[in-house]
Amino acid sequence: xxxxxxxxxxxxxxxxxxxxxxxxxxxxxxxxxxxxxxxxxxxxxxxxxxxxxxxxxxxxxxxxxxxxxxxxxxxxxxxxxxxxxxxxxxxxxxxxxxxxxxxxxxxxxxxxxxxxxxxxxxxxxxxxxxxxxxxxxxxxxxxxxxxxxxxxxxxxxxxxxxxxxxxxxxxxxxxxxxxxxxxxxxxxxxxxxxxxxxxxxxxxxxxxxxxxxxxxxxxxxxxxxxxxxxxxxxxxxxxxxxxxxxxxxxxxxxxxxxxxxxxxxxxxxxxxxxxxxxxxxxxxxxxxxxxxxxxxxxxxxxxxxxxxxxxxxxxxxxxxxxxxxxxxxxxxxxxxxxxxxxxxxxxxxxxxxxxxxxxxxxxxxxxxxxxxxxxxxxxxxxxxxxxxxx
Amino acid sequence: xxxxxxxxxxxxxxxxxxxxxxxxxxxxxxxxxxxxxxxxxxxxxxxxxxxxxxxxxxxxxxxxxxxxxxxxxxxxxxxxxxxxxxxxxxxxxxxxxxxxxxxxxxxxxxxxxxxxxxxxxxxxxxxxxxxxxxxxxxxxxxxxxxxxxxxxxxxxxxxxxxxxxxxxxxxxxxxxxxxxxxxxxxxxxxxxxxxxxxxxxxxxxxxxxxxxxxxxxxxxxxxxxxxxxxxxxxxxxxxxxxxxxxxxxxxxxxxxxxxxxxxxxxxxxxxxxxxxxxxxxxxxxxxxxxxxxxxxxxxxxxxxxxxxxxxxxxxxxxxxxxxxxxxxxxxxxxxxxxx
Numbered sequence: 001x002x003x004x005x006x007x008x009x010x011x012x013x014x015x016x017x018x019x020x021x022x023x024x025x026x027x028x029x030x031x032x033x034x035x036x037x038x039x040x041x042x043x044x045x046x047x048x049x050x051x052x053x054x055x056x057x058x059x060x061x062x063x064x065x066x067x068x069x070x071x072x073x074x075x076x077x078x079x080x081x082x083x084x085x086x087x088x089x090x091x092x093x094x095x096x097x098x099x100x101x102x103x104x105x106x107x108x109x110x111x112x113x114x115x116x117x118x119x120x121x122x123x124x125x126x127x128x129x130x131x132x133x134x135x136x137x138x139x140x141x142x143x144x145x146x147x148x149x150x151x152x153x154x155x156x157x158x159x160x161x162x163x164x165x166x167x168x169x170x171x172x173x174x175x176x177x178x179x180x181x182x183x184x185x186x187x188x189x190x191x192x193x194x195x196x197x198x199x200x201x202x203x204x205x206x207x208x209x210x211x212x213x214x215x216x217x218x219x220x221x222x223x224x225x226x227x228x229x230x231x232x233x234x235x236x237x238x239x240x241x242x243x244x245x246x247x248x249x250x251x252x253x254x255x256x257x258x259x260x261x262x263x264x265x266x267x268x269x270x271x272x273x274x275x276x277x278x279x280x281x282x283x284x285x286x287x288x289x290x291x292x293x294x295x296x297x298x299x300x301x302x303x304x305x306x307x308x309x310x311x312x313x314x315x316x317x318x319x320x321x322x323x324x325x326x327x328x329x330x331x332x333x334x335x336x337x338x339x340x341x342x343x344x345x346x347x348x349x350x351x352x353x354x355x356x357x358x359x360x361x362x363x364x365x366x367x368x369x370x371x372x373x374x375x376x377x378x379x380x381x382x383x384x385x386x387x388x389x390x
Numbered sequence: 391x392x393x394x395x396x397x398x399x400x401x402x403x404x405x406x407x408x409x410x411x412x413x414x415x416x417x418x419x420x421x422x423x424x425x426x427x428x429x430x431x432x433x434x435x436x437x438x439x440x441x442x443x444x445x446x447x448x449x450x451x452x453x454x455x456x457x458x459x460x461x462x463x464x465x466x467x468x469x470x471x472x473x474x475x476x477x478x479x480x481x482x483x484x485x486x487x488x489x490x491x492x493x494x495x496x497x498x499x500x501x502x503x504x505x506x507x508x509x510x511x512x513x514x515x516x517x518x519x520x521x522x523x524x525x526x527x528x529x530x531x532x533x534x535x536x537x538x539x540x541x542x543x544x545x546x547x548x549x550x551x552x553x554x555x556x557x558x559x560x561x562x563x564x565x566x567x568x569x570x571x572x573x574x575x576x577x578x579x580x581x582x583x584x585x586x587x588x589x590x591x592x593x594x595x596x597x598x599x600x601x602x603x604x605x606x607x608x609x610x611x612x613x614x615x616x617x618x619x620x621x622x623x624x625x626x627x628x629x630x631x632x633x634x635x636x637x638x639x640x641x642x643x644x645x646x647x648x649x650x651x652x653x654x655x656x657x658x659x660x661x662x663x664x665x666x667x668x669x670x671x672x673x674x675x676x677x678x679x680x681x682x683x684x685x686x687x688x689x690x691x692x693x694x695x696x697x698x699x700x701x702x703x704x705x706x707x708x709x710x711x712x713x714x715x716x717x718x719x720x721x722x723x724x725x726x727x728x729x
Binding site: 046049051052063064065066067068075076143147148166167246247248250257258335336337340347351352353354356 | 474475478498534535538541547560561567570579581
């Protein structure tokens with residue numbers, strides 16, 4: 001019997017599956033123990049040095065102002081609201097940056113493959129110059145450019161109430177009027193109608209082969225319907241124009257120099273990477289596809305739009321996700337040029353409260369959530385454009 | 391492969407976690423033979439490195455005084471240049487032994503941040519600098535202004551407090567690096583720049599295209615007693631740093647300078663005898679030898695010498711003694727008795 005048992009133990013030791021399981025249990029235990037030790041060690045050290053811990057500071061009065069904010073904020077609001085303002089500023093620059101970088105990247109990427117010698121060389125030059133210079137330096141250049149504009153008293157006024165100075169781009173905005181609700185409703189209705197139109201047009205084309213220009217028609221609808229409602233309401237327009245008062249222009253809407261510089265820096269830098277991704281995606285579509293499409297009588301534009309790009313997207317989307325994430329994370333370089341993003345607000349918060357561990361943890365978790373959401377969205381889109389095996 | 395990766399990550403985490411609690415600061419400084427001192431990245435008059443990497447300034451002198459007292463050699467200091475954000479964590483984590491980086495003594499820093507402030511080495515206050523051509527005469531004229539300001543510290547909060555109290559509007563532009571901030575101000579992005587008045591004087595003297603084109607407004611909107619700080623938990627170390635500063639102030643009060651300190655050893659004044667260790671006791675109580683003040687004064691100078699050399703009439707800044715004169719001359723500087 002002992003012989004039998006010994007053999008069984010040995011068999012167990014020689015079993016690859018058993019050993020693999022043991023290794024995994026050991027590693028998990030080590031990681032958990034280490035994590036526990038790190039947390040415990042940090043808490044013990046903080047306590048030993050008399051440093052306050054916990055997130056209760058979030059509810060206290062922030063006591064500092066923020067240069068620009070999409071929601072109302074003043075110094076008597078809480079740290080939590082200050083951080084929220086920072087997050088919204090980060091999202092604002094990230095979302096507009098992603099849109100701009102994509103458009104720019106798509107244009108340049110297609111440009112690199114152009115049969116026009118000059119266009120292709122210019123696009124190459126753009127990509128090589130932009131992606132090989134550190135982003136931080138580019139931000140300084142952009143910021144230097146926008147702050148080199150003349151001061152408010154010598155501001156450039158190209159007309160229509162637009163004012164350009166080193167305090168930013170200011171433009172008139174109509175004062176709110178209650179009839180604008182109806183205009184917005186009309187716009188929503190037009191969007192819905194355009195979607196229905198598109199469905200009908202595509203269905204008809206599938207059935208009869210008869211195309212219908214749904215895009216121009218839909219756009220016309222989206223522009224015309226709100227305008228019609230606006231006119232019917234008596235076209236109530238009362239502009240809030242920027243006027244020079246004291247140090248600066250008051251009124252109207254503002255695009256701050258910091259936002260403009262950061263947006264330009266992030267979009268241009270990321271667009272050079274996106275251009276390369278687009279180029280690789282297009283090159284990944286076999287030339288036969290283009291030739292087949294052309295021989296069917298599609299124009300070059302149609303070939304690109306209907307045949308090449310939809311297939312290229314399958315190659316483009318996964319690396320594009322990384323670039324979008326990079327852009328979002330790079331937005332934290334805002335601190336260098338004074339845009340009040342999440343990191344900048346958190347910096348001030350950490351300084352005033354001295355609670356660095358909590359402050360950094362908050363920023364890290366927020367970036368994690370934003371990045372994971374973005375990545376989830378892109379994965380969902382990727383699954384949609386991916387080849388489906390039937 | 392996964393196992394390897396996990397192991398590597400675990401190892402990295404352990405290594406990073408190692409700089410935990412150091413031993414008693416006093417003993418560890420003595421054992422390693424130099425003072426690790428956190429200073430400003432570069433603030434003219436307070437801490438600036440020259441082209442050979444030698445640091446000078448009023449804050450640097452605080453570090454040098456401690457080294458002169460403890461080791462007999464003011465050069466036994468290693469400097470850690472720190473940004474405003476890095477300075478408190480650097481002291482808390484034990485990376486530096488003392489922090490002499492134009493840091494304002496406040497209640498919350500003294501308590502919940504785990505620091506102890508030693509003694510004020512410069513009484514400062516936050517002010518405003520504007521371009522002369524803006525025609526602003528007083529901070530009360532700043533309604534609607536855009537103000538360039540460094541992040542954190544107490545500066546942003548003071549600024550908001552001032553504008554709230556006077557019911558005026560302003561827009562902050564917060565930039566982390568000194569150079570970027572001042573260049574934004576000089577390019578006209580902001581109407582005013584706000585910082586401690588000493589810092590404004592330094593910026594005006596060194597970074598402005600023409601110092602005469604800029605004025606520092608008369609109002610000071612905050613109390614900024616700048617004081618070297620140490621970590622909580624080692625009173626002996628705190629005492630040494632504190633009394634090294636007091637020694638410089640007391641030396642000025644007694645007219646002891648780096649030039650005449652040797653003659654003063656024969657003075658009949660019992661206060662001078664105690665201060666210079668001719669009558670022993672003070673050195674032993676602090677854990678250093680009795681000639682500690684003699685060496686501080688000889689190598690660093692008394693407070694007045696240090697002030698004049700770094701920020702006063704012997705420097706480009708030309709800051710008046712003002713609040714930083716001895717109490718006997720109408721200022722706030724006052725050293726407790728060396729008994």
